[in-house]
Amino acid sequence: MAVYTQVSDDELTSFIASYEVGALLSYKGIAEGVENTNYLVHTDKGPYLLTLYEKRVAAQDLPFFLGLMEHLAMAGINCPTPVHDARGRVLRTLAGKPAALVTFLEGVWIRRPQARHCAALGQAMASLHLAGRSFAHTRANALGVGGWRPLFQRFRSRADDIAPGLAAMIEEELDHLEAGWPGQLPQGIIHADLFPDNAFFLGDQLSGLIDFYFACKDALAYDVAIALNAWCFESDHAFNLTKGQALLKGYQGVRALEPAERQALPLLARGAALRFLLTRAYDWLHTDRDALVNRKDPLEYLRRLQFHRRIQTASEYGLESSA
Amino acid sequence: MAVYTQVSDDELTSFIASYEVGALLSYKGIAEGVENTNYLVHTDKGPYLLTLYEKRVAAQDLPFFLGLMEHLAMAGINCPTPVHDARGRVLRTLAGKPAALVTFLEGVWIRRPQARHCAALGQAMASLHLAGRSFAHTRANALGVGGWRPLFQRFRSRADDIAPGLAAMIEEELDHLEAGWPGQLPQGIIHADLFPDNAFFLGDQLSGLIDFYFACKDALAYDVAIALNAWCFESDHAFNLTKGQALLKGYQGVRALEPAERQALPLLARGAALRFLLTRAYDWLHTDRDALVNRKDPLEYLRRLQFHRRIQTASEYGLESSA
Numbered sequence: 001m002a003v004y005t006q007v008s009d010d011e012l013t014s015f016i017a018s019y020e021v022g023a024l025l026s027y028k029g030i031a032e033g034v035e036n037t038n039y040l041v042h043t044d045k046g047p048y049l050l051t052l053y054e055k056r057v058a059a060q061d062l063p064f065f066l067g068l069m070e071h072l073a074m075a076g077i078n079c080p081t082p083v084h085d086a087r088g089r090v091l092r093t094l095a096g097k098p099a100a101l102v103t104f105l106e107g108v109w110i111r112r113p114q115a116r117h118c119a120a121l122g123q124a125m126a127s128l129h130l131a132g133r134s135f136a137h138t139r140a141n142a143l144g145v146g147g148w149r150p151l152f153q154r155f156r157s158r159a160d161d162i163a164p165g166l167a168a169m170i171e172e173e174l175d176h177l178e179a180g181w182p183g184q185l186p187q188g189i190i191h192a193d194l195f196p197d198n199a200f201f202l203g204d205q206l207s208g209l210i211d212f213y214f215a216c217k218d219a220l221a222y223d224v225a226i227a228l229n230a231w232c233f234e235s236d237h238a239f240n241l242t243k244g245q246a247l248l249k250g251y252q253g254v255r256a257l258e259p260a261e262r263q264a265l266p267l268l269a270r271g272a273a274l275r276f277l278l279t280r281a282y283d284w285l286h287t288d289r290d291a292l293v294n295r296k297d298p299l300e301y302l303r304r305l306q307f308h309r310r311i312q313t314a315s316e317y318g319l320e321s322s323a
Numbered sequence: 324m325a326v327y328t329q330v331s332d333d334e335l336t337s338f339i340a341s342y343e344v345g346a347l348l349s350y351k352g353i354a355e356g357v358e359n360t361n362y363l364v365h366t367d368k369g370p371y372l373l374t375l376y377e378k379r380v381a382a383q384d385l386p387f388f389l390g391l392m393e394h395l396a397m398a399g400i401n402c403p404t405p406v407h408d409a410r411g412r413v414l415r416t417l418a419g420k421p422a423a424l425v426t427f428l429e430g431v432w433i434r435r436p437q438a439r440h441c442a443a444l445g446q447a448m449a450s451l452h453l454a455g456r457s458f459a460h461t462r463a464n465a466l467g468v469g470g471w472r473p474l475f476q477r478f479r480s481r482a483d484d485i486a487p488g489l490a491a492m493i494e495e496e497l498d499h500l501e502a503g504w505p506g507q508l509p510q511g512i513i514h515a516d517l518f519p520d521n522a523f524f525l526g527d528q529l530s531g532l533i534d535f536y537f538a539c540k541d542a543l544a545y546d547v548a549i550a551l552n553a554w555c556f557e558s559d560h561a562f563n564l565t566k567g568q569a570l571l572k573g574y575q576g577v578r579a580l581e582p583a584e585r586q587a588l589p590l591l592a593r594g595a596a597l598r599f600l601l602t603r604a605y606d607w608l609h610t611d612r613d614a615l616v617n618r619k620d621p622l623e624y625l626r627r628l629q630f631h632r633r634i635q636t637a638s639e640y641g642l643e644s645s646a
Contacts, residue, residue: 029354106348
């Protein structure tokens with residue numbers, strides 16, 4: 001949401017000259033993403049996105065992220081593709097920061113997704129999961145089930161400042177999820193943050209997915225569980241069964257969920273809600289109230305979590321019984 | 324420097340549909356301008372700039388600014404041009420704010436202008452002054468000589484917080500400038516804020532001028548005096564005579580300064596330095612130190628002012644003696 005690093009005209013002109021993208025026409029810092037500095041760059045060959053990686057992205061993970069984007073694009077997934085410079089490099093340094101130039105993906109994100117958008121998202125996610133199978137590299141999910149308790153410990157003493165009883169409730173939830181978390185589900189590369197602002201549409205057509213900076217190896221169905229949380233609840237916090245059906249049907253049209261995944265879905269959805277409750281609670285307590293950064297309300301995910309606790313089977317999310 | 328007003332995909336899609344600019348491809352809030360919210364919009368007909376006018380721009384002045392940009396573009400000046408909607412309107416409402424869609428001007432602004440850039444700027448400013456002659460509308464300069472003392476009164480009691488003795492120094496300067504300010508110089512439409520960030524270049528060619536939201540009717544030579552302040556001082560605050568010569572020669576290649584303008588130039592430059600000292604001092608005292616907005620140092624203009632006080636004739640700025 002901010003331009004943390006200023007790039008001068010001279011710096012950018014010589015940076016761009018080392019790529020085969022034509023002459024620099026303009027560049028504008030854009031209010032996109034919380035973590036990095038992004039410029040929308042026009043050259044006489046078209047638009048590009050220039051990302052300067054700020055502190056919150058671990059530098060050692062950048063080759064994984066950039067390699068994944070390139071692998072997915074080669075496999076036919078619409079996503080930003082890193083551009084190679086004349087020496088073949090995709091990861092460079094600019095203004096003292098790790099930097100990459102990627103193709104610019106046209107599209108807008110849908111503020112109020114409808115069932116048709118959820119269906120398209122489900123399809124695209126399943127295609128992503130299939131395309132990720134052939135990617136040779138891996139990255140652990142730092143925000144997977146094993147990462148939740150350590151994150152909680154970092155703000156546990158202040159958790160009740162957000163809502164009375166929150167600390168005890170999270171504690172209980174962690175005990176339950178850690179004990180029951182399924183270890184044997186099909187694994188693969190997941191996006192892990194596929195919220196509406198990371199899926200672009202042109203009209204009703206999904207034009208591509210962006211922001212792979214949480215991508216990692218984890219249970220594929222956990223990605224589906226994140227998307228159910230992110231796409232299928234209304235602003236009054238009610239679950240929309242029609243959207244859930246559309247998302248799951250879209251997904252299964254490309255990749256059928258296995259019986260173990262179907263069975264695990266309520267627990268995975270509960271875990272996904274806890275994961276976003278934890279990171280939002282942490283950010284809530286650690287973000288200056290006056291900063292221009294949008295603090296996201298952690299309690300939205302407490303309400304989703306409470307919903308998931310009452311779910312018995314995946315059919316309550318709209319999953320059709322297997323034929 | 325911030326996106327004050329969020330525009331949703333639905334709002335923008337229906338807004339764009341009322342123009343003949345093709346379908347919406349993408350839009351990004353850009354970190355441009357302190358006063359307004361700007362989106363860089365891609366449609367299948369090309370890039371456009373969408374501006375939502377925030378509180379600091381007086382709504383009643385918007386028809387003047389938009390009319391001027393259109394007039395200048397018609398007269399061959401490279402600048403953003405307002406796009407008419409299907410009903411012929413240029414000033415609209417979007418997300419509750421006055422809004423306009425203008426053509427996107429490619430180019431980058433030069434962080435460290437050289438003499439050749441100053442020459443190009445001088446030429447472009449003179450062309451702007453000539454093109455403005457045929458513009459039928461007018462707007463008083465709220466930040467002209469008559470506006471300085473009222474502005475000073477608003478922060479006089481705290482001026483010495485910025486630098487000891489500043490209040491007395493400004494007082495003395497106001498007395499001097501008000502008494503000697505020339506009333507009979509050639510008047511016309513001036514840009515009034517032609518700093519390097521408002522002039523775009525493609526390579527060494529000036530591609531156009533932007534940000535006409537201070538434009539008004541005033542002495543043409545006062546615009547030249549502002550540009551001398553904005554373009555011809557080094558980061559160590561020394562005046563660069565070569566740049567001054569280039570700027571003035573570029574200007575006079577298009578429009579010759581009259582004898583009265585030449586004679587007045589040192590006083591006008593002194594007034595221009597005071598004008599930016601005053602607005603920067605006001606902003607300095609009224610901007611939250613923690614806000615992400617870039618506070619500009621008022622003392623840079625105190626040093627320029629002190630330089631101008633020692634100037635006897637315009638030749639010291641590099642003005643060639645009239646033939």
